[in-house]
Amino acid sequence: MSAVAEAPAIHLHAAGLRYGGAAIFDNLDLTLPGGRTTCLLGPSGVGKTSLLRLIAGLAHGASGEVRDSRGHGLQGRVAYLAQHDLLLPWASALDNVLLGYRLRGAARGAAVVDRGRALLGRVGLAGREADRPAKLSGGMRQRVALARTLMEDRPVVLMDEPFSALDAITRFQLQDLAAELLAGRTVLLVTHDPLEALRLGHRVQVLAGVPARLGAALEPDGAPPRDPGEPRLVAQQGELLKRLSAAASAGASS
């Protein structure tokens, strides 16, 4: 796919966010390597979502400069997958997948509709095209949202705890699916689950402290999605949990 070929590296420079007079983060730099998945971990309220929204162009009060390696902005190259599936309850699964085309007023030719159907098939929802979200389970709804994200075919995909509301098994299956389908894109995955980060990330970074700072990047071996039973992964998960726990208690005492 063309979007994958041009997946850019992203440089976030001098990001800042103040809330109620206190700096949540200040003069923060973050680099997302092109075509790879970066996972951002951190305790609640540390500003992970704000960073993601800043890159998505949805900043509310956060400032900072977002550029690719050639110094261009990301306008029109970003797809966004939130914690809530954000499906429109009145539209069918297929219409939800095709939402972007409809909102851009792009002619919805047979080729576009066929691609939407094919994507629903790839996330395992063939035959459910006409169902409204209310008829789908939480996992299925998030699959539709994933298909909608893929339909946009953007080189950059920003995901904000997309699997956190799902049960453990559904989450596991969707992580595999997302890793497979998003391979080759520049992905930022915000999560509070160290195991998820270690399964899916080429690079894992912890955001912690007041104002928040990025810890050293962790780059697990092997290609995602990794086997959660792998001893090295289990050890790294323990390490990350300790780091997060320390950060959380430091945040609570300050």
Added chain:
Amino acid sequence: MTVLRPLVILLGLLGIWEIVVRATAVAPYILPGPGRVLRAVFDNAGLLLGNAAVTATEIVLGLLAGTLLGCGSALLIASFRPARRWLLPVLVVSQAIPVFALAPILVLWLGYGLASKIAMATLIIYFPVTAAFFDGLRRTEPGWLDLARTMDGRRWAVLWHIRVPAALPALASGLRVATAVAPIGAIVGEWVGAGAGLGFLMLQANARMKVDVMFAALFVLALFAVGLYSLVDRGLRRAIPWQVEDHGETSP
């Protein structure tokens, strides 16, 4: 049971009415019993039906006009910031004026015919429809708007494909209120000056001390108002099937 229950309630109310009439031995020209009123309904069926048709036309046309105007205004003030600044205060002030006070003026301007009553009904429902729809348009789930922004959605497409459908449940509440109050507008208009209609018939019957006919007209009006409401309510439910059903259900 759902069919039976309203029937039981109706019969119960009629029974209480009958008991009150018999127990107090009130004169029939003050409060006629239900039997007498029913007889008046059948004796004057033609007269009632002809006048009911006039009132029904006023109510339905007023409802249509008010809904169209209200939806248009809500879309306008939701889409254009200057329109909101200029029109919203006018809207609120217009609601502060009792519509009843305008009835004589409307009859003066628009005459004794249908037009003044339709205008009354339109005026009385315009505000609830506008306010409810505007409120719905304003409260679009922010996540959907964020998503639309990352999709580079066009403003009008976002309005049509996201904000309007999201506001339909709110609009439906407004339309239910409008359906319930529209008959008030038509009847008040008829009281001030008219040549036909149930309100006109009631005034005439009152002046001639034909209290049973007055009650008969009231009965027909109530029947029509309830019928119209349940029709609109059912239509709205069918039009918005995704709306969560957490109200309107009477069965436990």
